[in-house]
Amino acid sequence: MNSIESIESKIARIQAGEVYIFADIIDTYQNRIYKYCLRLLSNREEAEDAVQDIMLKVFEKVRYYQPKGSFTSWLYKIAYNHCLNLLRRRKLQQQVSRLFGREVAAESAERAAEDTMFSEPLASALEMLTVEERNLLILRIFEDKSFEEIGEILGKNMEAVKKKYGRIRHKLKAFMELSEKEEGECTKASTLQKNKN
Amino acid sequence: MHKSQHTAEEQKLRSYDASSDVKAIDVRQRVMNIITEKYGNGAADAVPPDARDFPEMMQRVNESPASAAHKRPASYGKILAASTSLLAVLILGVTYYWYADIHNQTADIPYAVKDYEEIEDPVTQFRIQLKETPVQPGVVQPEEDVKTRKYQEAEKWVEQQLLPGEMGIFLVGKDLSANPSTGSAVNPLHYDSYSDFRANQTELGAPLLPEPTYVPKGYAFSGGEIFPETDIALLLANPSKTTSGDKSKSGVEAYFRLKEEMSVMKAKELGEGYKLVWKRFRAAGSSSVKVSYTNTEGQSINIQATALHRLGLAQFNPNDLEKYENVVVAGKEMIYLKLLAEGDQDYTQQLVWLDSVQGQGAYYSLSDSKDSSLSQQELINVAASMLKNKK
Secondary structure, eight states, rough: OOOOOOHHHHHHHHHHHOOGGGHHHHHHHHHHHHHHHHHHHHOHHHHHHHHHHHHHHHHHHGGOTTTTOOOOHHHHHHHHHHHHHHHHHHHHHHHHHHHSHHHHHHHHHHHHHHHHBBTTTTHHHHHSHHHHHHHHHHIIIOOOOOHHHHHHHSSSSSSHHHHHHHHHHHHHHHHHHHHHHHHHHHHHHHHHHHOOO | OGGGGOHHHHHHHHHBBOOOOOOOOOOOHHHHHHHHHHHHOOOGGGOOOOOTSSSOOOOOOOOOOOOOOOOTTTHHHHHHHHHHHHHHHHHHHHHHHHHHHHOOOOOOOOOEEEEEOEOOOOOOOOOOOOOOOOOSSOOHHHHHHHHHHHHHHHHHHHHHHHTTEEEEEEEEEESSTSOEEEEEEEEOEEEEHHHHHHHHHHTTTOOOOOSSOOOOOOOTEEEEEEEEEOOHHHHHHHHSSSSSSSSHHHHHHHHHHHHHHHHHOOEEEETTEEEHHHHHHOSSSSEEEEEEEEOOTOEEEEEEEOOOOOOOEEEEEEEEEEEEEEEETTTTTEEEEEEEOOOOOOSEEEEEEEEETTEEEEEEEEOTTTTOOOOHHHHHHHHHHHHHHHH
16 A cells, blocks of 8 residues: 655655645755755744745645655745745845845845855855855855756746856855955955054 | 765855754644644544535435225125235236335436546545546655555454454554654455345445445345445544534644654564554444445456545546546436456446435445446446435
């Protein structure tokens, strides 16, 4: 009566009404998705809440899930769209906050710095990219996704993803060099200041 | 993609990763609580459908009341003798026709054909649907192949350990504490006579399966099976099936506990580094039953009834089918499926529908066997006789 307990067969059991099996799906993916969200959101609390919301969304959509691609890609797609919405909302909130004073935005920026998942100069360089560009880099370099999988997640063909990735890499390299140069100049200025004193 | 596939430049970018100090999170319980509060947990929270949701498609014919006692006229001996003879002939005739009607009905049941449309139960939202499930591209990795083989070995081994009416839950994997494969095996209760099957079906609270009053010529009842309850959460949360309350939430917790408890049990070695642990359950109930009718050539008709689980799904791949359509038989909508001849299924055609018998909603499936010569009409005749026999 049972087949191999792959993720796909677990999904089939959930679709057939064995709701509690979904706990295994959460178990398998929650920390992977948490790190992914944290890389996009740079905020631990928000990322943890996001994982909870993403898992609920996955459960709600699981009965419509069609195994055309991999389940993991489907899950990342939901996670990405969720984070994208959160970032857009955050941007809007920051714009509104600026109208009432800068404290809230400053606090958020400070917290974001604490929760950053990257060290310099990559962290600063990533800030210069759009969310879409950052996402592509994160998926490829830190989430170990192939171009084919990234294509599935983003709903684009593999060749288009590869081309875009190439362009982003150039952009990132330039930003990182700039960031390193600026950092070097700052260090030089600070040393000069120190010697002057 | 593996680390080795990264370019040197990508490897350098990876060195800026500062995620190693990120503490793991666990949102399982929170998410599962929200899910069970919002949607229930499978059959645990399924509301039995009432008559409004499953209107009776067939009018029940009122049985004739027992004949009133007649006062016998004492002086009409000859008339009485003649009448008795006539009555005996009539009874014999009626009995023959009744028998022939039950076992070899010849009149075909009319039915209407519609385009395929999925069927959904409005109460539990259980659905029967066709959905394409394309074959996953790519080669099966050797490790996945071993995993599949070991899972099947484990399932077979557990099945052999079970007594009739028992189910076993098992964990199989290399490291049983690190997300092993979970599964269940069952040994159904078997009955050789329909009356025994029927009596136990009622006693165990299994879904009701009306006896078909028509089966094609040459077929006869060959066995009934009652499958033990396989819903782990339901078994753990409410083994007696008699208590009420929040079964679903406690079911999830109990499932976690069981997995933890089982992961440290003494394991059986399956070879190639795989281990197996399992636990036996004597189910108090059943959510699935099956009856078979077989002819002398070994071909069979199999009918299964499965209790409706909330948000449950019965899914078929249209790529495996030669023909599919909805048919309306005696007011009841069903889906007829004819499989491709080159398929590897053990039947050639199937009728599936949702119905309620005595207030219990169930998913019904009626199929023939490989090499069967039965027609779609004969399958429909069997289904119609089941609808007619709902009590």
